[in-house]
Amino acid sequence: MRAVVTTQRRRMELADVPEPGEPGVGEVIVRPRAVGICGSDFHFLLGELGDGSEFPRIQGHEVGATVEALGPGCRDGLAVGDAVALWPLSECGRCYPCRIGRPNVCDNFSLIGIHVDGGLQELLALPDSQVFATSEPNPALASMAEPVSIAVRAVHRAAIESSEHLVVFGAGPIGQAVCLLARERGASVLLIDPVASRLELGSQTGAEVLAWSEPEEVVAAAREWSGGEGSEVVVDATGAPAAIRAAVDVAVSAGRVVLVGISAHEVSLPAFGFVDKELDVLGASCCQAAEFGEAVAFVEQHGAALERLITHRFPLEDTAQAIEHAIENPAETMKVVIGDV
Numbered sequence: 001m002r003a004v005v006t007t008q009r010r011r012m013e014l015a016d017v018p019e020p021g022e023p024g025v026g027e028v029i030v031r032p033r034a035v036g037i038c039g040s041d042f043h044f045l046l047g048e049l050g051d052g053s054e055f056p057r058i059q060g061h062e063v064g065a066t067v068e069a070l071g072p073g074c075r076d077g078l079a080v081g082d083a084v085a086l087w088p089l090s091e092c093g094r095c096y097p098c099r100i101g102r103p104n105v106c107d108n109f110s111l112i113g114i115h116v117d118g119g120l121q122e123l124l125a126l127p128d129s130q131v132f133a134t135s136e137p138n139p140a141l142a143s144m145a146e147p148v149s150i151a152v153r154a155v156h157r158a159a160i161e162s163s164e165h166l167v168v169f170g171a172g173p174i175g176q177a178v179c180l181l182a183r184e185r186g187a188s189v190l191l192i193d194p195v196a197s198r199l200e201l202g203s204q205t206g207a208e209v210l211a212w213s214e215p216e217e218v219v220a221a222a223r224e225w226s227g228g229e230g231s232e233v234v235v236d237a238t239g240a241p242a243a244i245r246a247a248v249d250v251a252v253s254a255g256r257v258v259l260v261g262i263s264a265h266e267v268s269l270p271a272f273g274f275v276d277k278e279l280d281v282l283g284a285s286c287c288q289a290a291e292f293g294e295a296v297a298f299v300e301q302h303g304a305a306l307e308r309l310i311t312h313r314f315p316l317e318d319t320a321q322a323i324e325h326a327i328e329n330p331a332e333t334m335k336v337v338i339g340d341v
């Protein structure tokens with residue numbers, strides 16, 4: 001069967017790989033129909049997430065698929081032919097975060113498309129715990145459950161309530177999904193990004209928007225927007241040091257700052273800022289199983305808003321060019337989906 005294999009740093013090749021055998025106990029074989037590409041795929045491909053020992057690997061962790069075969073003992077609620085979205089994570093069940101009910105940050109977790117092979121192939125076998133049935137018939141939208149699930153996690157960590165102000169730095173897919181989820185909770189949302197087309201998308205989904213300019217100006221404008229005292233909640237979906245510094249400055253005293261953007265940058269901040277304002281600074285990673293279920297339900301209800309985030313579609317054989325295009329044209333590329341859709 002066909003697969004796109006990342007053979008080494010910066011190299012993806014269309015290859016012929018063996019099909020999975022019969023599904024084992026509790027195992028599901030799915031046929032990926034649509035695979036979303038995201039920033040972590042760029043980082044992986046560019047060799048920024050490992051030491052080279054991770055190659056060869058079949059990438060793809062945002063997957064809309066159909067069930068091809070079920071092994072013995074799979075849980076109820078899954079049937080051959082079902083449309084499904086894949087939760088990329090499986091946990092060890094033994095480490096400290098697993099023992100306290102936070103397996104999404106398991107020290108030994110395995111993510112499809114990163115630690116084990118993912119969706120950029122014609123068939124994929126994985127445990128039934130990672131396979132979520134969905135009534136969403138469009139696989140490209142089903143694949144959006146994964147980025148939405150990261151936003152669900154960020155919104156849960158932020159504990160956003162209806163009366164609150166939320167300032168979001170970064171209008172990529174995760175930032176946009178955070179805005180949608182917070183709007184659904186009734187919060188007022190301000191979305192900040194340097195790219196006008198991304199802000200335009202954000203305003204279509206109910207956020208107020210602000211163009212990133214000089215940090216001091218952005219901080220002043222965002223604090224004024226939130227009523228002058230600062231915003232109760234701030235989410236950084238960029239990983240950029242200037243945005244994270246601004247996020248801390250925009251937050252009201254006793255507020256929450258949630259970091260969900262991935263980067264390898266270091267950020268320097270005056271320590272007294274945290275003490276003085278008694279900020280809760282929280283990280284948000286992959287989601288938990290129940291949160292993935294929430295993301296699937298959100299996709300089923302908000303397909304139109306999420307469809308606007310899909311800017312490019314390519315067939316499997318053009319995956320390498322698709323990723324190259326996305327890396328080289330970040331301003332015009334929101335979500336790239338691979339598949340025959």
Ligand SMILES: [Zn+2]
Nearest residue numbers: 038039040062
């Ligand atoms: Zn992703």
Ligand SMILES: [Zn+2]
Nearest residue numbers: 092095098106
């Ligand atoms: Zn664990």
